[in-house]
Amino acid sequence: MPNPSLRPTWDPFRAEAIIADHAQMPGALLPILHALQEEFGHVPEPAVPLLADALNLSRAEVHGVITFYHDFRHDPAGRHVVKLCRAEACQSMKGEHTASHLLRRLGIDWGGTTPDGSVTVEPVYCLGLCATAPAALVDGEPHGRLTPESLAGIVEEARRA
Amino acid sequence: MNTAPISPIRLLIPQDVAALAVGAERVVKAITSHAAADGTAITITRTGSRGLFWLETLVEVETPAGRIAYGPVNPQDVPGLFNAGFLLGGAHPLRLGRMEDHPWLKGQTRLTFARCGIVDPLSLEDYEATGGYKGLRHALSIGPAAIVAAVTKSGLRGRGGAGFPTGVKWKTVADTKAPQKYIVCNADEGDSGTFADRMIMEGDPFCLIEGMSIAGIAVGATKGYIYSRSEYPHANRTMRAAIAEAYRTGRLGTDILGSGVTFDLELRVGAGAYVCGEETALLESLEGKRGQVRAKPPLPAHKGLFGQPTVINNLISLATVPVILAEGAAYYADFGMGRSRGTMPIQIAGNVRHGGLYETAFGVTLGEIVEGIGDGTATGRPVKAVQCGGPLGAYFPPMLFDTPYDYEAFAQRDGLIGHGGVVVFDDSVDMAAQARFAMEFCAIESCGKCTPCRIGSTRGAEVVEKIMAGREVDANLALLEDLCATMKFGSLCALGGFTPYPVLSAVRHYPEDFRRRHAAAAE
Incomplete structure (x- = not known):
């Protein structure tokens, strides 16, 4: 996973190159959106007309697809992204309690980013880690059997790194 | 002085994300550095998981007496394991012996998961040595019609939830003429x-x-897609590497296994x-x-991906096809009820x-699964509820633990x-x-297309909220039942249609939880 702090700011030429790389695939829009988010950390608004043009869609259609999917961010995330599972198996192991501890500690709500821009906490519904619940992906790395203490430690370690 | 070359000792450690989540990488690091310090030659093969997650990180050592397992291993256990001679299968409190003899695995019938946790997932050599591509070779020799007949005769039903007979779906696509057909794997x-x-x-x-290739041959589809999840980055990496390896070795592409297909x-x-787990979404x-x-209608089998006839099957259905073709339909159908x-x-x-993960023939009771195989709760408290079949599945109380695990x-x-x-x-x-x-x-997840699901779910959450606050409990419970009936019969797909299952099962089996505030207010 690329270091989010090293992500480039909006670059229309880079965006056009990414779009051109995928435009010939059947059903290209989702792969392109993933690639744009991988590059920029979110899907920047100026990409919408470029996508519409390349794929022969209206801007409204492109906007409709971006906003339908929970994954695509409209704004850059923090330098570290914590994806915390809120689904039933994690609930059964006090996942909500663990999550609310972290959110309180960071002073943010679900989907929020700390004021220093270091951590974003996003909800996910199932990571397939249901027998080692509660679970999270921190910067793409899996962590299971979380407690409020262990999760705080993992997040602090990521922040210091 | 012994100067004979000593071949390195082989260890097998899962790379499954559930093992990584409990520290497998740190265990690998600890073992590697300890062996290096000792001057002991080892090689570590990363596998999938055998599915006994409370024993992760599970470390297996290849010895003349078979693979000897130790688990759950934490990094701090590593020095002790070396001292106990675990590289030769030595005694240690974490020693589990041969996993084949472990009761949790011995009680299973592993057909779809026969190799999982045992082989190097990206080694075609391992795959073929354990029966891989036997099914596809047989499929190529018997031809499309006989493949469809075998899958039908096996009784295989969709493992995604709907339980539709896989062979019937395949036959519909096989019988539909079109310039391009597709195989889509719902992952x-x-x-x-579920995992x-x-x-x-x-x-x-x-x-x-292999399973998707067999499906392609059976129905005349030349292109397949696996639709996986962004929540599974590790699985996607391994799957992509496997696809690349299959192309490199002529197992995918224009001439699979030299057959011209x-x-x-x-x-x-x-x-x-x-909602994208719903096949049309x-x-x-x-x-x-x-x-x-x-x-x-139209069904995906007639008009599916890009308007073309499409087999869309759950991953487990497709991954079960190779063993059916390799061992025969009757072999598979002999299991179950x-x-x-x-x-x-x-x-x-x-x-x-x-x-x-416990693979077994249909028919085991829910109680055996939870109390026997699962050994009760992790917290040691009594079981109150078991949700079966995901967020759209009903909650079962222990009173219903005699229910056999069977679709009907x-x-x-x-x-x-x-x-x-x-x-x-x-x-x-x-x-x-x-x-x-x-x-x-x-x-949150409604696609918004139909009203019962889009509006009903929000209203439903509000009504339950009122009940929880003790406001007009009887009237709101009646309203909730009514709303659930509308969602169940009026929604386009299982998201709105099945959400009533967990809701109504909770109301039916745990009425006291919905009347707490009500009872408190009455006192």
């Missing part, structure tokens, strides 16, 4: 409590490639929308659109002591087995909160 495993698809992609990806395969990744998403459900033939990979999860038996009790997830809750759970969550989840 959008969004149900909480079978993930484990195959991480632990035995060639099995899925073409089958191309590509992995696509969703973007966090649960998945097809829309693959086409690059919003994942909105399509009205049926009633109209539920073969085996089901049951995924035991949540608040449970022995959580993991679960349906008779207003439940579903779904994709095989079993999530255990102890007595601290508030079932009214669970009912509210079911409605909230439906509201």
